[in-house]
Amino acid sequence: MARNKVKLQRIANDAQRRATFRKRLKGLSKKASELATLCSVDACLVVYGEGEAEAAEVWPSAPEARGVLERFKAMPQLDRYKKMTDLEGLLRQRVEKLQEQLHRARIDADQSETKLLLAEALQALRGGGGGGCGLERLTIEQLTSVGWMAGARLRTVSDRLETLRGQAALVPSVPTTTTTQAPDHLLGMVVSPHAITGYTAMAEDGGLGGTAAPSGDMDMVVQASSSGTAGFSWASQGFFSFPSM
Amino acid sequence: MVRPHGGTSMGRQRIEIRHIETKGQRQVTFSKRRSGLFKKASELSMLTGASIAVVVMSEARNAFCFGDPSVDAILRRYAPVPGEAAAAASVGPSHVHGAARDDDDDRDRHHHEELRKAVEDARSQVAAEKSRLSEVAKKIEAAKADRQFWWEADVEALGEAELPEFTRALEKLMANVRRHADDQPQQQQ
Numbered sequence: 001m002a003r004n005k006v007k008l009q010r011i012a013n014d015a016q017r018r019a020t021f022r023k024r025l026k027g028l029s030k031k032a033s034e035l036a037t038l039c040s041v042d043a044c045l046v047v048y049g050e051g052e053a054e055a056a057e058v059w060p061s062a063p064e065a066r067g068v069l070e071r072f073k074a075m076p077q078l079d080r081y082k083k084m085t086d087l088e089g090l091l092r093q094r095v096e097k098l099q100e101q102l103h104r105a106r107i108d109a110d111q112s113e114t115k116l117l118l119a120e121a122l123q124a125l126r127g128g129g130g131g132g133c134g135l136e137r138l139t140i141e142q143l144t145s146v147g148w149m150a151g152a153r154l155r156t157v158s159d160r161l162e163t164l165r166g167q168a169a170l171v172p173s174v175p176t177t178t179t180t181q182a183p184d185h186l187l188g189m190v191v192s193p194h195a196i197t198g199y200t201a202m203a204e205d206g207g208l209g210g211t212a213a214p215s216g217d218m219d220m221v222v223q224a225s226s227s228g229t230a231g232f233s234w235a236s237q238g239f240f241s242f243p244s245m
Numbered sequence: 246m247v248r249p250h251g252g253t254s255m256g257r258q259r260i261e262i263r264h265i266e267t268k269g270q271r272q273v274t275f276s277k278r279r280s281g282l283f284k285k286a287s288e289l290s291m292l293t294g295a296s297i298a299v300v301v302m303s304e305a306r307n308a309f310c311f312g313d314p315s316v317d318a319i320l321r322r323y324a325p326v327p328g329e330a331a332a333a334a335s336v337g338p339s340h341v342h343g344a345a346r347d348d349d350d351d352r353d354r355h356h357h358e359e360l361r362k363a364v365e366d367a368r369s370q371v372a373a374e375k376s377r378l379s380e381v382a383k384k385i386e387a388a389k390a391d392r393q394f395w396w397e398a399d400v401e402a403l404g405e406a407e408l409p410e411f412t413r414a415l416e417k418l419m420a421n422v423r424r425h426a427d428d429q430p431q432q433q434q
Contacts, residue, residue: 008291008361021293028289031282033262035301039275040264043301045286046323050294056323069324072300072308083309084316088353090287091360098367105374112381119388119397121418135425147422154415161408 021049029059036060044068114145118153121146275303283311291361298323314353 011017025047036043044065047057058065072080085093121135135143265271279301286299290313298312298319310316388394 006292008288009358010294011292017293021289021295024285024289024292025295028282028285031278031285032299035275035278035282037262038260038265038278039271039304041275041302041304043299046298046319047289048296048319048322058323066324068300068302069320071302072310073320073324073326075308080308080310083307085283085311086315087287087290087313087357088360090283090311091357091364095360095363095367098364098371102367102371102374105371105378109374109378109381112378112385115397116381116385116388118418119385119394121421122414125414125417135421138425140426143422143426147419147426150415150419150422154412154419157408157412157415161412164408 017050025057032059042068042071110145114142114149117142117146118149271304279309286311287313291357296322314350 011020028047029045032043032045035041045057045059046065046069048054049057117138124135135146138146265274282299282301286297289295290297296313296319298310298316300308300310300316302308312319385394389397
């Protein structure tokens with residue numbers, strides 16, 4: 001029945017209010033009845049309509065309700081009040097829950113936004129987006145988040161690199177804090193026969209070992225499509241094809 | 246009905262109204278339905294100004310109850326202990342007690358109104374954040390289609406060649422971030 005969300009305020013129109021009262025009272029009784037049956041518990045409702053002189057509306061029946069209430073009253077005070085709530089309590093609970101939801105929703109939204117910004121910045125590094133590094137218009141909070149996410153990725157990548165190299169029984173000695181002064185052309189795709197050979201001979205040659213000069217090590221980027229890269233031994237490792245540059 | 250947008254429950258199911266055999270399911274049902282019952286009762290009260298008491302006894306002999314204005318007030322009116330009979334009679338027309346009672350009611354109503362507004366505000370804020378999330382998600386989808394997220398593929402999928410390049414790219418990026426952060430005037434958080 002989610003047509004329009006009814007605003008939870010006293011209905012001004014008398015007739016409408018009375019009608020709503022009748023309808024909802026019926027619904028409430030039904031829900032109480034279902035609860036009682038499904039869970040085999042005792043329950044009762046006592047409802048006084050708005051006017052002071054109204055008789056009580058009672059569910060299930062007056063005698064049964066009285067029974068439940070007598071049992072209730074016979075309980076020690078502490079037990080009675082332990083699980084007692086009123087309107088204020090309910091509303092407070094709801095606010096708390098919503099605050100939590102809000103907090104989580106904010107975090108999710110922020111995370112996604114950061115991911116997008118990171119992608120845009122990486123894109124800019126590849127020469128997309130007309131110059132600049134894609135970070136110009138970010139707030140300090142956004143910069144921090146992007147930096148953090150990049151750092152996290154870096155750690156994952158470094159770990160992965162370590163693992164791969166360890167698996168291939170290579171000396172895992174290439175420092176990950178490599179030169180940020182890497183020549184710009186290396187950010188593009190460069191094919192180096194030397195490095196390729198080094199890879200296919202992974203087992204024997206410590207191709208990534210400390211022997212090779214750092215800059216030589218870096219020439220390992222391979223262009224996927226046109227340069228006949230078939231037959232690389234690590235192709236089966238799930239070589240990820242790069243977008244053509 | 247509201248579209249389910251999260252959670253792992255099984256969704257709306259037609260259920261037969263009879264005793265639930267499985268203890269766990271019964272307890273979960275009890276908890277959820279009791280909560281829903283109280284919520285409905287509170288709505289009835291807020292919408293129509295009715296005074297309500299709901300009392301539910303759990304299997305473990307705990308009493309869960311909800312009342313507006315309070316369970317005690319309703320009990321005093323409906324099932325007064327003989328000694329309270331005289332007092333109960335005066336829980337009649339409010340003009341007997343006049344101003345004092347009405348002030349209390351008004352104060353309560355104001356407070357409830359404030360809380361209700363707080364609920365509304367919180368709810369709309371959540372909705373705003375969620376729509377921000379979906380906005381960004383759409384952009385991400387578009388960017389993915391545009392191959393801008395090549396790096397997002399499972400790190401496993403990246404071979405040894407791509408990783409160093411990615412590493413350099415990330416490091417360069419972080420250097421840029423630091424540069425920009427330093428350039429910016431110190432901002433209050």
